[in-house]
Amino acid sequence: MTEQVPELYWEATYAIVLALIEHHPHHNPENVGLEELTHLVQSLPGFKDDPAFVTERILLDIQTVWYEEATNL
Numbered sequence: 297m298t299e300q301v302p303e304l305y306w307e308a309t310y311a312i313v314l315a316l317i318e319h320h321p322h323h324n325p326e327n328v329g330l331e332e333l334t335h336l337v338q339s340l341p342g343f344k345d346d347p348a349f350v351t352e353r354i355l356l357d358i359q360t361v362w363y364e365e366a367t368n369l
Contacts, residue, residue, distance in 0.1 A: 301342035306354050313362045315340045325362040330355045 304312055304347055316323070328336065333355050338347060 298305055304337075304340055304343045305345040306337075306349050309354075309357050309361050312340065312343075312358055313365055316341070316358075317365060325359055325366055328359065330359075331360055333359055 302311065305311075316325075316336060319340060323336070330352065334347070334350060337343060337350075337358065356362060
């Protein structure tokens with residue numbers, strides 16, 4: 297049985313962060329710029345949202361939660 301990949305959208309911050317941790321474990325969120333973060337998110341399996349919908353605020357929220365999860369805050 298094949299595991300279904302959940303669909304990801306920009307507003308699903310926590311789900312995106314979990315996917316980033318799983319698929320990009322060697323990336324340090326402190327060293328990822330917003331442009332690189334955009335590409336990382338869009339390359340995640342299951343990402344379905346329109347790239348035009350992303351804002352700096354969304355990216356900063358994703359980066360903040362990613363940092364908190366990666367450092368166990």
